[in-house]
Amino acid sequence: MTMSKAKKQTATLGGSADDIEAAFYAALQAADIEKLMACWADEDEIVCVHPGGPRLFGLGAIRAAFEAMFANGSIRAWPEAVRRIESLASSVHNLRERIEILTNEGPRQAFVIATNVYHKTAQGWRMVAHHVSPGSEHEAQEVSESPHVLH
């Protein structure tokens, strides 16, 4: 994809925070770096933390990290059990990522916990933070007072 095409895509990516999140995971699954980066806000302080990894700030550092990951193939990650805190121009999502990993013994599943934050910018809703950490020993464990408690 040419740079002008990528820029056009960045400029025209629209929709809600949920739409941006869907586009983000679709881009991970397709190893499409341009579509992935189009989900992010163009701000110096946007932040990405992969499990056990360093803090990555800004489009350049984040892009380089995903390009290195995509060099090994796509990332088969699916968002699950999304919980949302929404305000007028901010949407904070906490979710489990179910990740399919190919091993010598065939595909295996792993779970991680992600906080994704979206801000409504002049360009529309964009991701400003993606913080992923190793899941707990009980892969689907969560605690709340809602009727959806999983013990």
Place this chain on the structure above:
Amino acid sequence: MTMSKAKKQTATLGGSADDIEAAFYAALQAADIEKLMACWADEDEIVCVHPGGPRLFGLGAIRAAFEAMFANGSIRAWPEAVRRIESLASSVHNLRERIEILTNEGPRQAFVIATNVYHKTAQGWRMVAHHVSPGSEHEAQEVSESPHVLH
């Protein structure tokens, strides 16, 4: 502290997102559960993830987890290298927590990575998400394009 006193404190805690963050870490260091909980928004979907722990949703679940931690003493955690993404009513902070741990061989330091999200609510700025994960092997590692790069 009585419940009515705690409620009054919750209602009157003011200041910026930075002020709430300072109050949050001061409460951790003092093992003061009322001051700690006064930093949080009163919403069902507020979320807290401790390193390797489950997702905790809502004031009740979050309070129970911190009460269990405070039963073992205060949490000597200091925020460092705070980076901020700010919009009108949302402030996303990513920081390192330097944690002092008492071992049989004396005090030791550990580092974790935290994303703290604050929303401006009807009660003022409040924490809505606190996601902490184990630090990278290089405790102070971070990557960015800013002049503050640490390699």
